[in-house]
Amino acid sequence: MSNPSSFDSPLNLPEGWHLSRLGNIGRFTKGSGITKADLVETGIPCVRYGELYTNHNYVIKRFHSFINEEVAATSKRIHKGDILFAGSGETAAEIGKCAAYLGNEEAYAGGDIIILRPEKADAAFLGYSLNHETINRQKAKLGQGYSVVHIYPELLKKIVIPLPPLPEQRKIAAILSTWDRAIELLGKQIATKQRLKKAFMQRLLTGKVRFPEFEEDWKEVHLGEILKSRNEKSPQSEQLQLYSLTIEEGVTPKTDRYDREALVKEETIKEYKIVHPYDIVYNPANLRWGAIGINTFDKSVLVSPIYEVLYLRDPKQYIVELIFAILSSPRQITKFSRFGEGTIYERISVKIKDFLSERIIIPRNYNEQHQIAAFLNRVNWEIGTLQEEQRLYRLQKRGLMQKLLTGEVRVRV
Structure with a gap:
């Protein structure tokens, strides 16, 4: 096996950090089964590979799909600390998107999911680090196929990742999760405003509720x-x-x-x-x-x-x-x-x-049109203000990831 330091990496590692291939920090396995037809409204939680692209970012915080006990018996159980990779995707640039499972709930992984069970690294840290642009470039080079891109455990094992000492890994993950919580809170506020907007639109745009000065x-x-x-x-x-x-x-x-x-x-x-x-x-x-x-x-x-x-x-x-x-x-x-x-x-x-x-x-009345539009524009402005704040938090987090995950900025432990 080639020296990890020979892998394409622009990093000058700080003191105490080292490069490691994924194959050296844990064991790989694969999910199995769980088709769309297997899903039920309530039951045992599961993750399907497409949800790693659409629902899970860095850390799996809540489940969106469920199966019954019969399907679970033939599926692959995941455990706290597992990293779940999407084994298939539409583009090489996104192949292998992953998320860490940090819960204790019984849950399962469907087919086309690759599972890394780390033994020498913090799972939350890996959830962030393995989605960093320097790692994504490695995954893109390893992806195979055109109309559908695939990546396999043997290829993921070759990926080289910079690792700080474990206490520093945990501190970095804690800092980034703080930004995630702020982004998620803003998302909830935006969703609440959007629900209110939908209710306003249902009434104002059908004439069920009108401003009192208009009767035409x-x-x-x-x-x-x-x-x-x-x-x-x-x-x-x-x-x-x-x-x-x-x-x-x-x-x-x-x-x-x-x-x-x-x-x-x-x-x-x-x-x-x-x-x-x-x-x-x-x-x-x-x-x-x-x-x-x-x-x-x-x-x-x-x-x-x-x-x-x-x-x-x-x-x-x-x-x-x-x-x-x-x-x-x-x-x-x-x-x-x-x-x-x-x-x-x-x-x-x-x-x-x-x-x-x-x-x-x-x-018919132009002024009534104007008043309805002005009211909805105010609601849109409030939503837009929250969305802009969320966008800025995402930019800040992206900058933090670049500095913290490469060792450009060190954290005190």
């Missing part, structure tokens, strides 16, 4: 009377930058994840659709999941040419923020879903002609 009846209109399709295109430039449309954040600057997933596709694209300020954008293929947004930036941006871009025909008659609130409401998204066309479920799309043929109800 609402009217029903075709979206085609309010909105018009925009099909302006341009290549990327310093003035027109490429943005993405996400279900969670709407029109937003591209993320690293978007860059990785879209890189190959974008090489063949010469021009993108222009989205001016307060234009509405939706993804025909994912509208049923809520993929609709509004450009609230004070500049025009570019989006994928597969998206539909719309603008307000008469800003003096309608408030675009209210129109968007109606279009993005759960009730309206459900109505759009019935227009879906296509034979493969994942490719069902909502065509622009069907979108614009939909009818909505809206206040």
Whole structure:
């Protein structure tokens, strides 16, 4: 076996730290079974490999899937201190994402999960360290496959990790978990605000609850009377930058994840659709999941040419923020879903002609439109403020991970 120090690593290790291959700090085993059909609403907790990408970050804090005793009997039990790796994934950049299990509850790991049972390192520390970018680069190089990427125990054993003394490992994990708790608390506050917003929207956007100064009846209109399709295109430039449309954040600057997933596709694209300020954008293929947004930036941006871009025909008659609130409401998204066309479920799309043929109800009175929009904008501002605070905490934590997990900054034990 080659010397771990010969492995690709930019680190100058501080005193007391050493490099170790994963195969030297614990034993590897594999999960087994647990298909989607095996799941029950309540029962014995389990982890499926896809949940390591979607639900578990660094540490497994709560379970999202359950099985019965019969399925558990043929599955692999996990124990406190185990590290669970996703053995399959869509990209090499994300392969092997992992989380530490620190609980005492009886639980099981499904197929395509690789389990490391460490004997010479702190599990919580490993949960953070094994998701650090320097380790992710090693996992990416070891991943095998293209359309589906795999990684195996024999490959994970080769990964080299910098390890401080055990007391320092525990202190680093405790510091990072403090940031995690703050991020999680903000997440709960955001979720509460979003539930309140949903309740407000259900009442205000249907006229069930109205501001007392307005009594005029609402009217029903075709979206085609309010909105018009925009099909302006341009290549990327310093003035027109490429943005993405996400279900969670709407029109937003591209993320690293978007860059990785879209890189190959974008090489063949010469021009993108222009989205001016307060234009509405939706993804025909994912509208049923809520993929609709509004450009609230004070500049025009570019989006994928597969998206539909719309603008307000008469800003003096309608408030675009209210129109968007109606279009993005759960009730309206459900109505759009019935227009879906296509034979493969994942490719069902909502065509622009069907979108614009939909009818909505809206206040006749412009001032009432404005007051509803202003109220919802205040709620959105409160949510956005919390989201920005959470984003800053994540940035701080990312900086801490870089310094603490490489030994650039030492902690007192």
